[in-house]
Amino acid sequence: MQHARTRRPAASHWLAALAFLLCPALALAQVKIGLVLSLTGPAASLGIPARDTAAMFPTEIAGQKVQYIVLDDASDTTQAVQDTKKLIDEDHVDAIIGSSITPNTLAMLDVIAAGQTPTISLASSAKIIEPVDEKRRWMFKTPQTDAMMAGAIVEHAVARNVKTLAYIGQADALGETFYAEVAKAAQQHGIRIVANERFNRTDPSVTGQVLKIVAANPDAVVVGAAGTPAALPPRALKERGYKGLIYHNHGVGNRDFLRVCGADCNGTFLPASPVLVAAQLPEDYPGRRLALDYISRYEARYGALSVSAFGAYTWDAGLLLQGAIPVALKSAAPGTPAFRAALRDALESTRGLGDTNGVVNMSATDHLGLDAHARVMVEIRDGKWIYQPPH
Structure with a gap:
C-alpha cells in the first residue's frame, strides 16, 4: 500500500x-x-x-x-x-x-x-x-508473563507430590527469565531444584544435558523453550527412559510443535492460553466467547x-x-x-x-x-491439547 x-x-x-x-x-x-x-x-x-x-x-x-x-x-x-x-x-x-x-x-x-x-x-x-x-x-x-505460567506449573506439580525439579531451557533471555520464575515458585513451595541446563535454539541435540538431568533423578522436568526447538528435551528424555513429569513453557502453543514433538510429548503438560482449549472450557469462562470467535x-x-x-x-x-x-x-x-x-x-x-x-x-x-483466568493447564495427548480443570 x-x-x-x-x-x-x-x-x-x-x-x-x-x-x-x-x-x-x-x-x-x-x-x-x-x-x-x-x-x-x-x-x-x-x-x-x-x-x-x-x-x-x-x-x-x-x-x-x-x-x-x-x-x-x-x-x-x-x-x-x-x-x-x-x-x-x-x-x-x-x-x-x-x-x-x-x-x-x-x-x-x-x-x-x-x-x-x-x-x-x-x-x-x-x-x-x-x-x-x-x-x-x-x-x-x-x-x-513467565511468572504467571511458572506459578501454574509449580502449583500443578505440588498437587502431584513433586519434591524435586530439573530445568532445561534455551541459552537466551527466555531460558534465563523463565528459570528465575520457576526457581522462585519452586522455593516458595518447598521444591528442590536438582539440575539446571541450557541449550541453543539451533542445537541438533541435547543429549549431554539430558544425561545430567536423568542422573539427578528429578520428580519433574521443566522445559523453558519456545517453538519447535522445544521438542528436543522431551524427545531426549523419553529416549533415556525418563518416567517423571515433563512441563513445557507456554512458548510451544502451536501445532508445528505438536507435529515435531509427536508421541514424545504424550502425557506432558503446559500452562497455556485459553484459546488452545476454548471449546473445552466452561461456558462462562472469561475469554471463551472471543477465543471461539477468533x-x-x-x-x-x-x-x-x-x-x-x-x-x-x-x-x-x-x-x-x-x-x-x-x-x-x-x-x-x-x-x-x-x-x-x-x-x-x-x-x-x-x-x-x-x-x-x-x-x-x-x-x-x-x-x-x-488475571489468573488467562492461563489454563493442558495435557498433550496424541497431538491434541486436553484441558485440565483445576482441582
Missing part, C-alpha cells in the same frame, strides 16, 4: 482547509502499524501465525485508513533492532507489534523508548514490561486445526489498538509524536477489554492487565 498523499484544497475552499487543519480527527494521514515478527529461523512457528492473523486486521479504524508494515526479524536480536529502527525512522509508524520472542523484544526496548513509539510485544517474559519505568512505559504485551475466523481462512496461541496473542494486540486508536484520534493526527503519546496513554488506560485470554485491565504499573 502506497503512502497517502496530502490533498491540497482549492483556494475557494480555504475555510474547509482551515477546518481540516484544526481538527486532527479529520486528517487524511494513515495510521501506520509496524510488525516485527520471527518469520524465519528457529522461532518461525511463532511468527508465521502472527503474520497470518495480522492479515485479518481491519484496514480502517474509526474512519481512518490503517496500513500494516510487516518485517521479518529472522529470530535474531540484531535484525529485530534494525527492523525496529527502520519502522520508526523511515516508515514513521505510530505503533509496533512484536517481536515474537523475548530476546528480540528486550533488544528492541532502547530503540522503542528513544523513538517514543508504543509497542505491543508477543513474547512472554515479565521483564519486557516490568517495572514500568521510563523505558518500558512505551512497551505493552499480550501473552501471559478460532472460527482464523480457521475459515487458513484451515481446520490451524489456530495457535501466537496468532491469538496477535489478535489481542489488534483488539488493543482498535480500542486505543479512536481515543488517540480525538487529540492528535496520525504520524505525529502527539498521536503516539496519546496512543500510549490510551493503551495504558484500557479497562474491561475482552480478548481471547480474558479481560484486560491495564494501569500505569501493569502493561499486561490479565
